[in-house]
Amino acid sequence: MSQRTAKPCFEIRRVVEFHETDMAGIVHFSNFFRYMEAAEHAFLRSLDQHLHGVIDGLETGWPRVNASCDYRSPARFGDTLAVRVYIDEVRNRAVRYGFECCVGDRLVASGSITAAHVAITPEGIRARPIPESVRQKLLALMTSQP
Amino acid sequence: MSQRTAKPCFEIRRVVEFHETDMAGIVHFSNFFRYMEAAEHAFLRSLDQHLHGVIDGLETGWPRVNASCDYRSPARFGDTLAVRVYIDEVRNRAVRYGFECCVGDRLVASGSITAAHVAITPEGIRARPIPESVRQKLLALMTSQP
Amino acid sequence: MSQRTAKPCFEIRRVVEFHETDMAGIVHFSNFFRYMEAAEHAFLRSLDQHLHGVIDGLETGWPRVNASCDYRSPARFGDTLAVRVYIDEVRNRAVRYGFECCVGDRLVASGSITAAHVAITPEGIRARPIPESVRQKLLALMTSQP
Amino acid sequence: MSQRTAKPCFEIRRVVEFHETDMAGIVHFSNFFRYMEAAEHAFLRSLDQHLHGVIDGLETGWPRVNASCDYRSPARFGDTLAVRVYIDEVRNRAVRYGFECCVGDRLVASGSITAAHVAITPEGIRARPIPESVRQKLLALMTSQP
Numbered sequence: 001m002s003q004r005t006a007k008p009c010f011e012i013r014r015v016v017e018f019h020e021t022d023m024a025g026i027v028h029f030s031n032f033f034r035y036m037e038a039a040e041h042a043f044l045r046s047l048d049q050h051l052h053g054v055i056d057g058l059e060t061g062w063p064r065v066n067a068s069c070d071y072r073s074p075a076r077f078g079d080t081l082a083v084r085v086y087i088d089e090v091r092n093r094a095v096r097y098g099f100e101c102c103v104g105d106r107l108v109a110s111g112s113i114t115a116a117h118v119a120i121t122p123e124g125i126r127a128r129p130i131p132e133s134v135r136q137k138l139l140a141l142m143t144s145q146p
Numbered sequence: 147m148s149q150r151t152a153k154p155c156f157e158i159r160r161v162v163e164f165h166e167t168d169m170a171g172i173v174h175f176s177n178f179f180r181y182m183e184a185a186e187h188a189f190l191r192s193l194d195q196h197l198h199g200v201i202d203g204l205e206t207g208w209p210r211v212n213a214s215c216d217y218r219s220p221a222r223f224g225d226t227l228a229v230r231v232y233i234d235e236v237r238n239r240a241v242r243y244g245f246e247c248c249v250g251d252r253l254v255a256s257g258s259i260t261a262a263h264v265a266i267t268p269e270g271i272r273a274r275p276i277p278e279s280v281r282q283k284l285l286a287l288m289t290s291q292p
Numbered sequence: 293m294s295q296r297t298a299k300p301c302f303e304i305r306r307v308v309e310f311h312e313t314d315m316a317g318i319v320h321f322s323n324f325f326r327y328m329e330a331a332e333h334a335f336l337r338s339l340d341q342h343l344h345g346v347i348d349g350l351e352t353g354w355p356r357v358n359a360s361c362d363y364r365s366p367a368r369f370g371d372t373l374a375v376r377v378y379i380d381e382v383r384n385r386a387v388r389y390g391f392e393c394c395v396g397d398r399l400v401a402s403g404s405i406t407a408a409h410v411a412i413t414p415e416g417i418r419a420r421p422i423p424e425s426v427r428q429k430l431l432a433l434m435t436s437q438p
Numbered sequence: 439m440s441q442r443t444a445k446p447c448f449e450i451r452r453v454v455e456f457h458e459t460d461m462a463g464i465v466h467f468s469n470f471f472r473y474m475e476a477a478e479h480a481f482l483r484s485l486d487q488h489l490h491g492v493i494d495g496l497e498t499g500w501p502r503v504n505a506s507c508d509y510r511s512p513a514r515f516g517d518t519l520a521v522r523v524y525i526d527e528v529r530n531r532a533v534r535y536g537f538e539c540c541v542g543d544r545l546v547a548s549g550s551i552t553a554a555h556v557a558i559t560p561e562g563i564r565a566r567p568i569p570e571s572v573r574q575k576l577l578a579l580m581t582s583q584p
Binding site: 164183 | 309329
């Protein structure tokens, strides 16, 4: 998997913190999932889309269905990570984001998170169609396929 | 602060995990607060006392008021930590636990957590007296003062 | 992806801790990668295989190349999780583990971690063949394909 | 303990992330120690003082001797936390930082971290006097006592 050339739809930057490293001297692999989620949430905020919403009086959310990450090179304490967000697929009730974490030009990790759109109903958590206004915003920002 | 000679009222053991270490090769200091809380919760379970209860129809809990830790020697990946629980003070609406974390005979860290007993009322979170049955159990286990 | 019927080659059990939950009331998805790694490391210890070794005077280790997880149902504070380890592929310089996390009979998450075998050389981190004795142990425990 | 009126010597801002919350819907208490350390490290960087240095050919660092925190009010997902750094005491081989975490005007937590200055010698980790240039910078920024 080589680095993407498409423009990301969103990017955050963060400095690697001491507690995020492990005894191998590099960022622990589990923390990249936290970086990716932080970027996803900042992206949703940028769309004026709250993580938790309300539809027909029911609380809604975006639980994770799948998360995956490929590790390419290490990130270290103090490194400034750019975490880039791509929208790779918009389905009826789910969205799959792609991510790249870079230090300068160097690719550190690339991953994906698939989040389902759900409502908390009296019968439990149930998948629900993504509201049309949100879906249109996501589709408009979807990674173009060359 | 030297090691306690009194018998703890509870003890858990856990093996230090890789993600709990930092680039200095030792357990990150913040994780000892997680170890202490895990021991507190296991202790409460041993008393058949749930972390979250219900009194007069109101949900109750034990939010932290203060937490403190002294670091004496490092713990490393794979070390088996004994985390010992002491009850240092039982007040009307709060309890102060003391903790010691040891690897074998070596003291690694000693700390304390003060937890308030609260109820979630329509007016917000409010301190509430510890139920008498719980208070009596805690008092009976309180660290004896020589 | 349905639950595996093959026997795992290793299993650990752990009780979900309070700090591992998030505001949705369930275990944060990133923590399953820590559970999987803890199970992998306990498995390696059971083989008398240390996480970090030495070959020809060079320090060796198992950095992650890929990690992935499917989330099937939530785990909550106090739940006892069984984390099962499968060996899905043994390559010359890498091994791919499969994992299942269950609460009782209920599948919570299934995932995989691919770890490369590397040595820290004067020229940097370099992939190295898995020592033959370790490779034979892993092959012997590999998940049988029906 | 009421809020400080003195001017802090440094401040960082950060938005509370989802994984930092727990099932009570608020930031888990252990994470404030990570916030405080992140602020301390950013402060040291602002002094052009690296976390890890070299004196007389020996690697130096600032391991924690004590950490403490009082919790005053909750912080929630998406809140912007200001984390303020105070220098409360400069000793020969140690410094004690004070911290306040606020959401707007509201005090969320106040704490302290005492860090020792050490060198990694062939005989092990040994306390070493803080380099005079660093000590002077810290003293100049020390919280004024009214």
